[in-house]
Amino acid sequence: MKLRSFWARFDSLATRMTLFLALGATLAAITSLTLAERYRQNQMRLYRAERITQSARGLVGLLTVAPQRTRAELAGNRVQGAHLLENSRAPVRESDPAVSAALSRAFAPDVRAGAFSTDPQVCLARPVTTFARRAAGYLGADTECWIVTLTFARPVGGESELVLALDLAALPRPATLGLSPGFILIVAAASLVLSFLVAQVTLGFMRRLTKAAQAFANDIEAPPVAETGPRDVRTTFAAFNHMQQRIRDAVRDRTQILAAITHDLQTPLTRLRLRLELVPEEGLRNRLVADIAAMQRLVTEGLVLARSGEASDDWALVDVESLLASVVEDAADAGQPSITLGRVEPLEIRVKPEALQRCLQNLVDNALRYGGSARLDCTTTADEVQIAVSDNGPGIPEHLLGDVFKPFVRAEGSRSRQTGGTGIGLTIARAQAETFGGRVQLANRPDGGLVATIAVPRR
Numbered sequence: 001m002k003l004r005s006f007w008a009r010f011d012s013l014a015t016r017m018t019l020f021l022a023l024g025a026t027l028a029a030i031t032s033l034t035l036a037e038r039y040r041q042n043q044m045r046l047y048r049a050e051r052i053t054q055s056a057r058g059l060v061g062l063l064t065v066a067p068q069r070t071r072a073e074l075a076g077n078r079v080q081g082a083h084l085l086e087n088s089r090a091p092v093r094e095s096d097p098a099v100s101a102a103l104s105r106a107f108a109p110d111v112r113a114g115a116f117s118t119d120p121q122v123c124l125a126r127p128v129t130t131f132a133r134r135a136a137g138y139l140g141a142d143t144e145c146w147i148v149t150l151t152f153a154r155p156v157g158g159e160s161e162l163v164l165a166l167d168l169a170a171l172p173r174p175a176t177l178g179l180s181p182g183f184i185l186i187v188a189a190a191s192l193v194l195s196f197l198v199a200q201v202t203l204g205f206m207r208r209l210t211k212a213a214q215a216f217a218n219d220i221e222a223p224p225v226a227e228t229g230p231r232d233v234r235t236t237f238a239a240f241n242h243m244q245q246r247i248r249d250a251v252r253d254r255t256q257i258l259a260a261i262t263h264d265l266q267t268p269l270t271r272l273r274l275r276l277e278l279v280p281e282e283g284l285r286n287r288l289v290a291d292i293a294a295m296q297r298l299v300t301e302g303l304v305l306a307r308s309g310e311a312s313d314d315w316a317l318v319d320v321e322s323l324l325a326s327v328v329e330d331a332a333d334a335g336q337p338s339i340t341l342g343r344v345e346p347l348e349i350r351v352k353p354e355a356l357q358r359c360l361q362n363l364v365d366n367a368l369r370y371g372g373s374a375r376l377d378c379t380t381t382a383d384e385v386q387i388a389v390s391d392n393g394p395g396i397p398e399h400l401l402g403d404v405f406k407p408f409v410r411a412e413g414s415r416s417r418q419t420g421g422t423g424i425g426l427t428i429a430r431a432q433a434e435t436f437g438g439r440v441q442l443a444n445r446p447d448g449g450l451v452a453t454i455a456v457p458r459r
Contacts, residue, residue: 014199021195029187044171049102055166056148057106085163090118090147110153120145123167142170205233216244218437262299269296313354321346324376342377349385350459351436359432362425363452367391371449387454395444405430
């Protein structure tokens with residue numbers, strides 16, 4: 001549960017990409033430096049083994065050529081960095097297999113060689129002049145003392161066993177960068193910045209596609225996305241543009257088919273209505289004429305519904321106060337004084353004017369038809385402008401508030417077919433609002449009645 005809560009903080013794809021890339025780059029840098037450090041230390045061990053082996057071979061060579069003089073020089077501490085030990089009982093500090101292996105390779109098979117490091121005091125306990133150590137180049141440096149034991153199958157210089165003490169300047173061992181907190185912090189920060197830039201460049205194409213999809217959702221005539229960028233991105237944009245065009249063509253074909261059907265139905269319906277005038281019984285004639293009128297209205301509004309998702313008018317700034325005032329005035333001129341203007345904040349919104357007008361008019365017509373009155377208000381929030389149309393009718397059952405936006409779905413109670421309408425007014429209103437990025441919401445008022453709200457994003 002804690003892991004899921006922690007992961008929820010990184011809900012953005014850009015954040016997750018940045019996190020994964022930075023973590024991977026940091027681990028890769030630390031791992032590569034750690035491996036490089038191990039390789040460097042191994043090379044230093046091999047170099048140390050070679051130094052010890054060369055010193056031992058040189059001394060054995062001198063003992064072979066001039067055994068008496070070499071022993072005298074070793075006994076008199078006149079050989080810098082080496083002297084003889086009477087035994088090999090010095091304390092063992094480190095036994096390096098690399099040194100033993102190098103010694104075994106350097107000498108003949110009949111020579112058994114061994115080596116270990118011991119306390120530097122074993123090598124430094126002999127009298128050595130300061131000048132000699134300065135001349136050797138490691139005055140004041142850390143010293144390593146190695147004991148080399150050579151056992152000969154055939155005596156060399158009269159010796160069957162030789163125990164040498166070799167003092168060498170210790171090789172420097174700098175701290176490993178791979179585990180340094182400061183270095184890790186620098187690598188992590190650099191990786192984070194680089195990963196953030198990579199994520200931004202990579203997701204920039206996705207943002208373009210998202211923006212184009214949102215624009216197409218609000219306007220079917222939205223322009224295609226520019227097919228620029230890497231080949232894979234261009235292919236994706238081309239597929240999206242092709243899909244856009246296919247959907248656009250399908251919607252236009254559907255609208256044209258419905259328009260053709262509507263036009264073809266008008267003629268037989270008109271002939272049928274004329275022939276109904278010949279029906280002698282007035283009551284029957286009136287009922288049949290009403291049915292024909294309902295059929296014509298249903299066909300016409302079906303075409304309007306098919307076209308409701310399209311809005312051919314251009315975007316423009318609309319003064320909300322003037323728009324609502326004109327709706328009230330038009331209703332008063334048409335003999336509908338039951339429409340009133342409530343609280344309206346003076347502002348302008350960027351919409352498609354005809355689509356907003358049609359959406360608002362459908363909501364006002366619904367309020368008058370089912371509630372007997374309508375009140376228009378306009379308020380604002382930080383993100384959107386809300387235009388509310390309220391009535392004093394019976395409202396809509398809560399479980400039907402979402403369903404009434406579906407075509408030909410009608411609520412219960414007084415909102416029946418007897419009050420008129422075809423059941424697609426709210427569907428058209430919502431579709432028109434979506435063409436400019438708005439949405440329509442319904443809610444029952446606490447004191448009775450229904451309020452329909454057009455929410456328009458602030459741009």
